[in-house]
Amino acid sequence: MSASLLHTPGLRATLALLLTLAAAAWPGRVMASEMLVAELEQRLSRVGVDEVNLSLGGPSSASMVSLSQRTVACDLQAVSLSAQLARGSGSKAIVDAHREALRAAVGSCTGFVLALHSPKEVPKVCASVASWTVSQMARELRRRIKSIEADELLRTSLRGKACRAAYVYELHNTRVGLRVGR
Numbered sequence: 001m002s003a004s005l006l007h008t009p010g011l012r013a014t015l016a017l018l019l020t021l022a023a024a025a026w027p028g029r030v031m032a033s034e035m036l037v038a039e040l041e042q043r044l045s046r047v048g049v050d051e052v053n054l055s056l057g058g059p060s061s062a063s064m065v066s067l068s069q070r071t072v073a074c075d076l077q078a079v080s081l082s083a084q085l086a087r088g089s090g091s092k093a094i095v096d097a098h099r100e101a102l103r104a105a106v107g108s109c110t111g112f113v114l115a116l117h118s119p120k121e122v123p124k125v126c127a128s129v130a131s132w133t134v135s136q137m138a139r140e141l142r143r144r145i146k147s148i149e150a151d152e153l154l155r156t157s158l159r160g161k162a163c164r165a166a167y168v169y170e171l172h173n174t175r176v177g178l179r180v181g182r
Contacts (some may be wrong), residue, residue, distance in 0.1 A: 036066055037078050044081070050090035059097035071101035074109035083116040086124075103129050106163070107144055111151070114159040126163035128170055141171045 040063075044052045056064045070078035079102070086098035102125045106113040117125060126144075128137045145167045147154075154160030 034077075036063060037070060037075070037081055040067065040085075041077070041081055044084065049085055049088040053085055053088045053090050053094040053098075056085075056094055059093050064094065064097055068097060068101040071098075072104040074105050074112070076109075076112060079105055079109065079113060080116060083113070099124055100130060103127055107140065107147075110144070110147065110160075110163070111154060114154070114157075114163055117159065119158045119162050122159050122162040123166040126166040128174075137174075138171065141167050145171070 040052055040056075043055065056067070058064065067078055067082065071082040082098045082101050082105075086095055086102060088095050088098075102113055106125050113125060114122060128141060132140060145164055148160050148164045148167075149155055151160070154163070
């Protein structure tokens with residue numbers, strides 16, 4: 001299914017209906033989480049980014065945590081939604097929470113996350129995750145750099161180059177580079 005098809009109101013309504021029917025047949029947290037994303041997408045089309053972010057509450061609300069977990073797990077629908085919501089101008093804490101989830105996701109589904117961002121936005125998602133320790137950060141930044149270098153499409157694309165440059169800069173110019181370099 002192409003990304004543009006997911007943004008048509010008719011398909012979103014159909015998807016929401018199917019998810020509701022599936023929830024009746026298969027209750028559980030996974031289905032509730034899928035319904036959350038579908039419902040947030042519908043709300044986004046009706047009221048806009050800042051209103052959806054406001055409705056999510058705080059970064060530790062159940063809805064925000066669920067969306068973040070699905071984004072980190074590279075659920076493509078959740079990643080796409082988080083990328084849109086990260087462009088909000090309202091609640092800084094919520095926007096930062098979306099960006100943090102995208103930073104974690106870019107380690108597993110790099111190409112998809114980068115495709116959702118302009119080259120100018122890439123450095124915001126190609127950065128370390130706040131919860132990493134210094135040693136985790138150094139190890140993960142190096143792993144991500146090697147992953148980009150190993151993927152010809154990422155290595156040669158404008159977004160891939162921007163992401164690699166952001167990781168290299170962080171590795172050499174932040175607390176990681178200062179401590180690891182000694």
